[in-house]
Amino acid sequence: MDFTFNEDQLAFREAISRFLAAELPPEVLRKNWETEDGCSRELHRKMVEQGLTGLSVPEAQGGLEMDDTAWVLLTPLLGYYAIADSVVDTAYTATGLLSALPEGDHRREELLTGIAGGDVGVAVAHQVNPLVVDMDLADVVLVEFEGEIHALNQEAVSYECNTSIDSSRRLGRISVQPAPESRLLENGRDIWAETLNRGAVGVAGQALGLAQRMLDMSVEYASQRQQFGKPVGSFQAVKHHLADVAEKIEFAKPVLYRAAHALANNERGSDLYSSHAKLACCEAAWLAARHGIQVYGAMGYTWEADLQIFMKRAWALDSYWGDRAFHKSRVAEAVLADDALIGPQHTFEE
């Protein structure tokens, strides 16, 4: 029983944390959020240089070959800085799928090398997401077709691009025609199911980071803003709002870590653990958004306050890779299954 992280993982997080803090002061973050693309190409190039896109790419393809447990330290940082979805979708979710394909496949290795080098963006068109995110930034899109997994080049996909309430997201309705030459794997159902879990855990981590960001901002605001001759944060009615958010965040962390461990070790309970993580982290983000706006008062309702950037992102991610109803029913199915492992001795059973 060990919920701690190893030194490499912690050092990598520390480096990325310093990098993002330096690169993304609030005014730059807002500027990127409001640009046409919803993200900055230059920032993306620098993230590649930091090794972020190659984090879980196998060493043979130029990556660092770290597993899901390393990612749960990073996705909260990416959420904290409202990094656009294409990074996690490509470098974590799609990379997880590609790495799981049989070694020696020419396209697998080409794509993984491209991801590590920052030259290839990959979108995943999973059925749980009716809209494909950042299709316009992706060179390749992965789709499932009758149990087969296909990789299609962007030119082979017809899509229309819509904007989201979160200005950093571009949503595409796609239609594809898989062909024999686009097929990556014939029997891909298990990998495809695992990809859903990885997508959910990737979003969960970002939601946790968004929650922390909104909490930090709200604490700062409530400590400065004065009414009745005192900082509003001194009133219990206000500070308790933020204490409740802190509680949600702290209790979501181990749930997220548990899910990552399950994914890294191919545990059979991964559906349950990743759904639980998605629910717990998104709930924290949701509460942080709701209470953050409340604590900011009318300022929280303005375009000018950066809080809205994180709030809208939390809202969008809430239903990305499965909405609450989807994940709650997966938890219910697992717990109520005939062969469910219940009883005190099964808390950490695989």
Added chain:
Amino acid sequence: MKLTFSPEDEAFRNQIAGWLRNNLVGEFAELKFRGGPGDEHMFPEERKRWEQKLAEGGWTCVGWPEAYGGRGLSIEQQVIFFEEYARAGAPGRMGHIGEGLAGPTIIAFGSEAQKEKYLPGIVAGTELWCQGYSEPNAGSDLANVQTRASLEDGKWRIHGQKVWTSLAHESDWCFVIARTEPGSKAHKGLGFFLVSMHQPGVTVRPIEQLTGTSEFNEVFFDGAVAEDIVGAPGEGWAVAMGLLGFERGVSTLGQQMQFQNELDEIIRLARANGAARNPGIRQRIAEAHTGLRLMRYNAMRMLSSSQDGQADSSALVYKLHWASWHRNLGALAMDVLGPEAELIDDAPYELSRLQSLFLFTRSDTIYGGTNQIQRNIIAERGLGMPKEPKGR
């Protein structure tokens, strides 16, 4: 207790329903179901004309005494009016601040000359009002207003800044609370002023909301002349608080009908897209229904039983209840929409009615007294509990 309407009331229902059917047509047809919460910035010119159309039919200020140009309707008939107004999908009222707040305040506290001067424009739907209460440092702490009013050559002149002023950019008049006694503190030394928005010394600057639209504003007064003061200098707080009492009056019925329209739309959507099969959604829809019903019953009780000692405490809890209910309704709407809730069809940033509703309801628990302030009021004024320690 009598929970049914009389034959006269039902005849009245036919009258207003028929009028709306015959008049919410032509140029006004596009206004149906528009201008509600989160949509107040839409169709301002058309909705101003609609105010005048209503006035022609005698359908503004229906609860005011006839002596002041109102229709003198009973509570029952006001209820019916608002029900039919919402059922017809008639647009959000541009004149509600004048009709619901400024007018009743002038009727209650103003001089005869003031009544003659200001009430006809409100009744005719030709003069719109906005509310100059909040300031950058006077939000929850409303009594901390710093805006000054000084007598210069026999005229009151206003200096200071108001904020979150809804529809200031469309308004002809603003009622302003300002400090008449320099150096006075809190609720002492304030005056309640009526200020024309059409004069030098008034600057309106829109505030962009997280919806990307601007319905409220910052308003700067640089020596603007106040045409009148309601009540005596130094007694503005009593007038201002009297006005807030009207905010909980009959006009809330119209708001509830609006809520009913929103809930109905969400229910239709849930049935159409299958969300209604989800047990979690079903429960929340049922909760929304019961929450709205008890809001309506409570409002009727409040309005019909002014002799009932309980009415005061039910008025105190009203804002907290509806604001929280509406906020939850906005979240429910998004969950019913599911993953497509975030989709914007029209760039740049044109939101659907339900998206606007969701974002707008984030402000419900803030404006007009936050939920936290409401709970303090319930505890301190309603329950008589000790006051929260304050810094001054």
